[in-house]
Amino acid sequence: MSNFAIEKLLWQACSNPADAGTFRAEPEAYLNNFRIDDEERALLLDWDVAGLADRGVNPMLLMMSFNAVAGKGDMMEYVTKINQPR
Amino acid sequence: MAEVVGGFLMPHNPMLAMARDVADRAQTKVVFDAFETIVQRVKDLNADTVIVIGDDHYTNFGPHCIPAYLIAIGDVEGPVEPFLGIERSPIENNVPLANHILKTGYGEGIDWAYAKALTVDHSVAIPYHLAVRDVPGLKTIPVYLNAGVDPLLPSRRAFQVGQSIRRAIESWEGDERVVVYGTGGISHWVGSTGMGRVNAELDQRILDMCVAGDVDGLIAMPDEMVEAEGGNGCLEIKNWICAMGAMPGAKADVIAYEAMQAWITGMGFAELKTAA
Numbered sequence: 001m002s003n004f005a006i007e008k009l010l011w012q013a014c015s016n017p018a019d020a021g022t023f024r025a026e027p028e029a030y031l032n033n034f035r036i037d038d039e040e041r042a043l044l045l046d047w048d049v050a051g052l053a054d055r056g057v058n059p060m061l062l063m064m065s066f067n068a069v070a071g072k073g074d075m076m077e078y079v080t081k082i083n084q085p086r
Numbered sequence: 087m088a089e090v091v092g093g094f095l096m097p098h099n100p101m102l103a104m105a106r107d108v109a110d111r112a113q114t115k116v117v118f119d120a121f122e123t124i125v126q127r128v129k130d131l132n133a134d135t136v137i138v139i140g141d142d143h144y145t146n147f148g149p150h151c152i153p154a155y156l157i158a159i160g161d162v163e164g165p166v167e168p169f170l171g172i173e174r175s176p177i178e179n180n181v182p183l184a185n186h187i188l189k190t191g192y193g194e195g196i197d198w199a200y201a202k203a204l205t206v207d208h209s210v211a212i213p214y215h216l217a218v219r220d221v222p223g224l225k226t227i228p229v230y231l232n233a234g235v236d237p238l239l240p241s242r243r244a245f246q247v248g249q250s251i252r253r254a255i256e257s258w259e260g261d262e263r264v265v266v267y268g269t270g271g272i273s274h275w276v277g278s279t280g281m282g283r284v285n286a287e288l289d290q291r292i293l294d295m296c297v298a299g300d301v302d303g304l305i306a307m308p309d310e311m312v313e314a315e316g317g318n319g320c321l322e323i324k325n326w327i328c329a330m331g332a333m334p335g336a337k338a339d340v341i342a343y344e345a346m347q348a349w350i351t352g353m354g355f356a357e358l359k360t361a362a
Contacts, residue, residue: 004149007144007149008148008149008150011144011148011149012148014144014145015145015148049277050279053277053278053279054279056236058144058234058235058236059275059276059277059278059279059281059318060143060144060234060235060276060277060318061144061277062277063276063277063281064143064144064145064277078277078281079281079282082277082278082279082281083279083280083281083282
């Protein structure tokens with residue numbers, strides 16, 4: 001598990017609209033640029049923010065990147081996902 | 087000689103800009119009245135410089151470089167986040183004093199990171215818009231503590247940074263009248279499991295410690311406990327602790343507190359006062 005790489009790819013998506021666009025349109029291709037394993041890739045492709053948070057990924061970054069890449073502009077969508085029963 | 091003439095504790099919740107109409111009206115009025123109270127008090131104190139102590143939200147600083155504590159010594163503008171709905175604009179810094187704080191720190195083991203050109207995030211921009219820009223002539227020195235990205239700045243070090251800021255001000259050749267703002271908190275869960283909760287009991291306990299001037303008690307609160315009971319956003323009390331470091335012996339007068347469910351935050355305001 002490399003939270004370093006995950007936080008790097010999420011932060012780049014938050015900071016660079018072009019990266020966010022690539023992540024949104026071609027997620028597999030975007031993730032290929034980073035050293036993550038298959039389990040991490042699956043969590044990211046599913047936007048399993050609860051699973052990623054449980055593994056120690058920074059929650060502020062999860063929230064911002066979800067909203068930048070995958071969210072539909074409704075904060076409650078993220079709140080529901082992060083608070084889902086484990 | 088320059089001096090620290092006052093200190094204030096306040097939230098920097100982005101909802102204050104992006105969602106001000108979604109909360110209970112009475113609570114919203116209390117909150118905005120509290121900011122107006124601070125503005126008036128800063129005017130009464132004839133302050134000309136404010137040190138706004140905030141924390142980055144994994145926005146300006148990324149995995150490649152996360153400063154433990156940083157001071158802006160040059161150009162400042164903000165905010166960096168378009169979603170706030172606030173037009174980005176210049177913020178006037180007090181460049182000579184900011185550089186003196188940096189160099190004073192270097193001389194006593196406070197190894198500041200620094201920014202020569204900084205676009206601040208909401209932790210400085212919100213206090214600026216609600217508690218600085220309406221005070222004519224008030225210049226802003228932004229300070230950032232790492233209260234949001236693990237591994238965090240220890241609270242004891244946040245306090246020592248505040249102490250160094252005070253020593254720097256008191257050794258400065260100018261005649262500035264400086265106020266310090268400790269921003270953020272109190273309980274809130276920022277993107278973390280529990281988001282939406284507010285722990286009013288913990289918020290009151292923290293405010294009571296501020297009223298008692300019990301900064302040692304605040305420093306002694308383990309980060310793990312603060313995060314478990316108050317959410318990751320509650321770790322921003324490190325910014326409050328830093329402000330208290332610049333106001334030795336100060337006790338807080340609470341200006342207002344509201345547990346804002348719609349804004350997912352316990353919103354606390356206080357003035358730090360030292361005995362005359």
